[in-house]
Amino acid sequence: MPVGELRGDIVATTLETDTPSEDSDETGSMTPGKRLAISAFVVLTLLGMLATTAPRSEIKAGLFELTQPYLLATGLDQSWGVFAPSPPRTTNDVVARVDRADGGVGVYPLEGSNGVAEYWDYRWRKYGEQLWKKRGAERERTAFAGYIADQDRAAGHEPVRVTLLRIVHVNAPPGGPPPAAGSDREISFFSTPVGRR
Amino acid sequence: MTAPWVRLRAGWERFWFAPQSTAPVELLRIGFGLVATIWMLSLVPVLDPFFGDRGVIPPRVELPFGGWTLFTLVQGSPLIWVLWLAGLLGAVALMVGFRTRVAALVVFVVVMSVTRTAPLAFNAGDGLLRLVAFYVLLMPAGSAVSVDKWRTDRAGMWTFPRRAPWALRLAQIQLSVIYISTVWEKAAGAGWRDGTAVSYAVRIGEVSRIPVPTFLTDSPVLMELATFGTLATELAIGILVWNRAARPWVLTLGVLLHLSIELTLAVGFFSATIVTLYLAFVPPDRAEQVLLGMRDRLERRRRRSPQGAAAAPTESVPEARAPADVEHAPVGITEAPRTAHATAPQ
Numbered sequence: 001m002p003v004g005e006l007r008g009d010i011v012a013t014t015l016e017t018d019t020p021s022e023d024s025d026e027t028g029s030m031t032p033g034k035r036l037a038i039s040a041f042v043v044l045t046l047l048g049m050l051a052t053t054a055p056r057s058e059i060k061a062g063l064f065e066l067t068q069p070y071l072l073a074t075g076l077d078q079s080w081g082v083f084a085p086s087p088p089r090t091t092n093d094v095v096a097r098v099d100r101a102d103g104g105v106g107v108y109p110l111e112g113s114n115g116v117a118e119y120w121d122y123r124w125r126k127y128g129e130q131l132w133k134k135r136g137a138e139r140e141r142t143a144f145a146g147y148i149a150d151q152d153r154a155a156g157h158e159p160v161r162v163t164l165l166r167i168v169h170v171n172a173p174p175g176g177p178p179p180a181a182g183s184d185r186e187i188s189f190f191s192t193p194v195g196r197r
Numbered sequence: 198m199t200a201p202w203v204r205l206r207a208g209w210e211r212f213w214f215a216p217q218s219t220a221p222v223e224l225l226r227i228g229f230g231l232v233a234t235i236w237m238l239s240l241v242p243v244l245d246p247f248f249g250d251r252g253v254i255p256p257r258v259e260l261p262f263g264g265w266t267l268f269t270l271v272q273g274s275p276l277i278w279v280l281w282l283a284g285l286l287g288a289v290a291l292m293v294g295f296r297t298r299v300a301a302l303v304v305f306v307v308v309m310s311v312t313r314t315a316p317l318a319f320n321a322g323d324g325l326l327r328l329v330a331f332y333v334l335l336m337p338a339g340s341a342v343s344v345d346k347w348r349t350d351r352a353g354m355w356t357f358p359r360r361a362p363w364a365l366r367l368a369q370i371q372l373s374v375i376y377i378s379t380v381w382e383k384a385a386g387a388g389w390r391d392g393t394a395v396s397y398a399v400r401i402g403e404v405s406r407i408p409v410p411t412f413l414t415d416s417p418v419l420m421e422l423a424t425f426g427t428l429a430t431e432l433a434i435g436i437l438v439w440n441r442a443a444r445p446w447v448l449t450l451g452v453l454l455h456l457s458i459e460l461t462l463a464v465g466f467f468s469a470t471i472v473t474l475y476l477a478f479v480p481p482d483r484a485e486q487v488l489l490g491m492r493d494r495l496e497r498r499r500r501r502s503p504q505g506a507a508a509a510p511t512e513s514v515p516e517a518r519a520p521a522d523v524e525h526a527p528v529g530i531t532e533a534p535r536t537a538h539a540t541a542p543q
Binding site: 030035038039042049053078080081082083084085087088091093112117121122123124125126127128129130137140143146150169173174175 | 209210213214235239240241242243246247251252253254255260261262263264265305308309312313315317318319320321324325327328330331361363366367370371374375378379381382383385386387388389393394395396397398400401402403404406414415416417420463464465466467
């Protein structure tokens, strides 16, 4: 059926959210070619959405391979696994420890501020979390250690090594006994000598 | 051609292309422009520590095919501030509808560049902002209630042309996909199945904003209610938002859910952005009422001011909606002028 023949149906049958259509200005002037091109774009976008959010499967893998360049170019790659599959049962505070040439030690906790400042500091918290969580983030850890060394130098010290640690605090299950005092653990996950950058 | 195929094709045409008022697009454009402006301002304290000469974010040496960021050109130099300023001006211009299409493009490019360059420092809320920026870029935004319209047709500033809503539909489907996808991901988690997930989520020290009282987090019954209630709400939004009768209810539940998240967890711009995306589901007639109500309020305020009283009636207000009419019309239910015909191309 030619597209033009459908136009009467389109105008006469409105969606539940539509106000009655009195003119079809743009659609009336939209060529079948333009409409076809938009339809192809819409299908590609829907397939991309499916590829990036669908459960793991062969279909998802195939679709993702097909649509990945489009998803990356348009920024439509996405993941909505916030607090999934389950929220962490621990609190992890990231701390940078600086060993100095004079034998002293400096400690730089990676913590956000409170109040309005949370709306920009959450990125530091996120970065800190990814530093220990993300495998293969060696470049980021090295860059962060260098940044901390710069801060320490700016404070008048001579840093020789930066070690990144996470302090793990276990959160008890609801209704369960609180964790024993002193149960926090300190885990070192990266250490590097630091020279001048 | 067989009847089912014809019906399917007609349904496709109707859903994506049947013209409707652009009022929801303008509502979304204004709301998103405001969120994007605040987001750009929130970059100020981190721009230099992250992307400056000695920043913590290493430059992206290579991106997978299709990926791109303008920070490869400016990272480590003062030009990051030029890019940021372009993003800020673009966001403000998008909000007021000045050179709207260009503004939307600039906002999209800057948000994309920032989030692509530092994926480890930006969260799902920032990613959502990027998605909405892309959809707004595709929409016929700025066709009403905008500086663009004011410059070309002052009398038609508050009239809403009818356009094919395909980009708005994509944004609506995106919202649905977000909620269905998150429920699917959570359904596999032990914490969401045994009813303890919310108790743990609100006690994660790194993101905790206001400590939730322990009598709540320690109560298995209340935490089960909160956990299963969260899943039920998210699933309901994902599916029932397409039902006209249920839509206001599920979106109200969604606003309450995100308000509670906003109060307890410091997760940046996620709540603000997703609630802004809800505006894509405001029915066109309701969106027109909201925007015309806004116009009436602005008009009344202007008339109350000494300068406004001296200047009234103004040339920018169409005769049919002159101040005399406005005074007697209850706010928010002013009818949209149905005689308006769009002439501007998309």
